[in-house]
Amino acid sequence: MDEAGLPILAIQRLRMTTDGTGVTTLICSMGCPLRCRLCINPASWDKTVPGEILSVDELYERVKIDNLYFLTTNGGLTFGGGEPLLHSAFLKSFMEKYRETNWLFNLESSLNVSRKNLDDVIPYIHDFIIDTKDFNEERYKAYTGGEYGIFFENLMYLKEKVGPDRILLRIPVIPFLHKGNEAEENRAEFEKLGFTRFDVFPYVNPENRKPISEKAKENREILLKPAKEELAKEES
Amino acid sequence: MKGKDKCKALKEIRAKIAEENDIEYVVSECKHKGDCKGTCPKCEAELIYLEKELEKRRSLGKRVCVTGLAVGMAATVAGCTPASVIDPIVEFFGGGIGTEDLAGAAQPPEPVMGEVEPPIETLDGEVEYVPDSENSSEEDCSGEDCSEENGSEENGSEDPNGGSEDGKGDNDIPDLAGEALPPEEF
Numbered sequence: 001m002d003e004a005g006l007p008i009l010a011i012q013r014l015r016m017t018t019d020g021t022g023v024t025t026l027i028c029s030m031g032c033p034l035r036c037r038l039c040i041n042p043a044s045w046d047k048t049v050p051g052e053i054l055s056v057d058e059l060y061e062r063v064k065i066d067n068l069y070f071l072t073t074n075g076g077l078t079f080g081g082g083e084p085l086l087h088s089a090f091l092k093s094f095m096e097k098y099r100e101t102n103w104l105f106n107l108e109s110s111l112n113v114s115r116k117n118l119d120d121v122i123p124y125i126h127d128f129i130i131d132t133k134d135f136n137e138e139r140y141k142a143y144t145g146g147e148y149g150i151f152f153e154n155l156m157y158l159k160e161k162v163g164p165d166r167i168l169l170r171i172p173v174i175p176f177l178h179k180g181n182e183a184e185e186n187r188a189e190f191e192k193l194g195f196t197r198f199d200v201f202p203y204v205n206p207e208n209r210k211p212i213s214e215k216a217k218e219n220r221e222i223l224l225k226p227a228k229e230e231l232a233k234e235e236s
Numbered sequence: 237m238k239g240k241d242k243c244k245a246l247k248e249i250r251a252k253i254a255e256e257n258d259i260e261y262v263v264s265e266c267k268h269k270g271d272c273k274g275t276c277p278k279c280e281a282e283l284i285y286l287e288k289e290l291e292k293r294r295s296l297g298k299r300v301c302v303t304g305l306a307v308g309m310a311a312t313v314a315g316c317t318p319a320s321v322i323d324p325i326v327e328f329f330g331g332g333i334g335t336e337d338l339a340g341a342a343q344p345p346e347p348v349m350g351e352v353e354p355p356i357e358t359l360d361g362e363v364e365y366v367p368d369s370e371n372s373s374e375e376d377c378s379g380e381d382c383s384e385e386n387g388s389e390e391n392g393s394e395d396p397n398g399g400s401e402d403g404k405g406d407n408d409i410p411d412l413a414g415e416a417l418p419p420e421e422f
Contacts, residue, residue: 009352010352012352013273013275014242014246014273014274014275016242016245018348018349018350018351019349019350022307023246023249026350026352028350028352040348040350040351040352041350041351041352043352065280065283065284066283067287068249068250068253068283068286068287068290068302069246069249069283071302071303071304071305072249072252072253072302072303072304072305072306072307072309073249073306073307073309074304074307078350080350081350102303108349108350129349129350131350170349199349201348201349204348209351
């Protein structure tokens with residue numbers, strides 16, 4: 001069943017070198033099943049922003065201005081969030097209706113959703129940008145509050161369906177969570193499973209870039225508080 | 237990528253589209269001081285002008301070349317960041333705030349993948365792009381002088397709008413402001 005509208009946190013145009021090849025427009029949708037302690041877009045779930053609901057055609061009207069940039073640079077739309085796959089029925093409707101634009105559609109997802117939601121979009125997505133968080137189950141759960149098994153099984157399923165060439169695994173270096181080379185070890189583990197494209201990068205403190213809500217700060221403290229206490233003990 | 241750099245890259249893409257499709261287009265220098273989002277009403281007007289000119293060419297059966305024309309002009313996804321040379325704790329507390337330019341003015345932080353960027357002031361208003369000698373060139377292109385260029389789908393015609401039966405070829409600038417709706421529970 002089609003979703004009536006997509007709740008939008010933001011639409012950001014003319015992005016280069018950030019969300020896929022060429023010139024892209026990032027469409028951030030509302031809602032997320034995870035509560036990553038250093039979430040870069042906490043407004044997608046902390047209820048500080050009402051969001052705006054767009055129909056399939058309304059979304060197209062918002063993004064069509066960059067048609068020439070998309071076509072000339074092999075760019076297009078990147079669906080992010082929040083977790084865009086919470087709205088997979090809408091995304092499917094949009095991409096089905098506008099696939100003839102020849103824009104490339106990318107997805108940035110944690111894959112922490114039901115298998116059906118993933119199946120909805122697989123035929124339409126050019127590049128899957130997957131936020132892995134952590135290969136280690138215990139750390140994954142501590143950092144995201146989500147179920148590791150859902151993510152991991154969907155990731156392996158996706159690899160079987162589309163092959164590793166269309167999957168970019170984002171491997172974050174998470175302050176206060178990763179010790180030593182744990183992020184690089186995560187990468188090595190994924191490599192053993194047959195993945196070939198990686199982006200290892202450090203997480204940033206969202207508060208250094210924009211105001212964040214008290215709710216987002218509380219969520220962040222779940223990660224920072226024990227680490228800070230441990231640091232204080234070591235110093236004393 | 238800063239707004240000004242983005243503006244320059246997009247301007248080059250527009251110039252390339254015009255050149256490859258024999259469209260009259262004069263690149264003008266941006267007079268805006270300070271940073272921007274990489275576009276402004278004047279840039280948008282130029283983009284819309286190109287869309288309209290391409291549509292004219294299509295309707296005349298002329299060759300239109302768009303797809304993949306400027307692939308090298310926009311960088312691809314940044315490769316792996318060498319995590320080993322970055323101290324994540326230092327980065328966490330000290331990084332990402334943005335940098336200062338040579339004049340000491342604060343610059344917005346570079347966006348990271350998937351991040352909703354902090355707001356940046358941009359220009360408002362509407363501008364229409366009109367080339368200096370638009371009338372004469374239109375006369376030339378709609379007459380028999382251009383018949384030798386008349387192409388067809390076999391000549392590589394591309395339709396970036398994928399057909400126009402549902403109005404997708406419309407070239408109006410969409411309203412980017414939008415209207416907020418009541419909060420939703422997630």
